[in-house]
Structures are given as C-alpha cells and as structure tokens.
Amino acid sequence: MTVNRNALLAFAADALLVLVFVLIGRASHDENPVLGALVTYWPFLVALVVGWLGTRAWRAPRAVVKTGVPVWIVTVVGGILLRLASDQGVQLSFVIVTSVVLGIFLVGWRGAAALVTRSRRSRAAR
Helix, strand or coil: CCCCHHHHHHHHHHHHHHHHHHHHHHCCCCCCHHHHHHHHHHHHHHHHHHHHHHHCHHHCCCCHHHHHHHHHHHHHHHHHHHHHHCCCCCCHHHHHHHHHHHHHHHHHHHHHHHHHHHHHHHHHHC
16 A cells, blocks of 8 residues: 555644644633543544545545545544543534534535635636
8 A cells, every 4th residue: 555645645634633623622621731632632533544544545535525525424423432432421512513523624625625626727728
C-alpha cells in the first residue's frame, strides 16, 4: 500500500478537524483541558482511522460520497461506541451535535474542495 501526499494531507485534515470538534466541545467544561481533550479525542481518532482503513480512503481521499460520507459515519458511530465502551458519558444531545459537526467538518471540506476544483477546471476550459 503506497500512500500519496494528498492522502496524508487529507487524513491530517480529518484528524485536525476531529480535534477542533473536541476542543470546541471541551471549551465549555471546567475540567483539565488537555487531559479532558485527550479522553474525548481518542475514541473519535481511533474510529477515524478505522473509517479510513475500511473505506480505503487513501484511494480517493477528497471524494465526497465515496470517502467523506462513510468516513464521517464510521467516525461518529465508532467514536460513540468507543465512548460507551470506555464508560464515557453519551447523551442524545452529544450524539446529535457530534453527528452534525463532524458531518460538516469531514464531508464539508471535501465538498468545498470539489467546488473549488470544479470552478478552476471551468475557468481553465474557457
């Protein structure tokens, strides 16, 4: 398996966006910000890796439907299940917010990249 630079950057973007989601959520809690963030981050990072491996995301890292949607779903479901397995709290509101925010982040950047690429190709064809 050879992983190209674009795939590495896409994975780094996904991992960073999951971390941003965690940091935004943790900002509203009065616990240790570093330890609390790591406790919240690891289930979603592990699920993200599983999503990448399961979808072979490195083959089409910027694909919205083929990669973004399944990686998002696996990251949310896997992250929630790992939180439950590790006795971390899971409220319905957390599941909803997690689903929406990670959907916007993990699918959204791919959609934005597709629009930019399409726009550049359209301008170059003129």
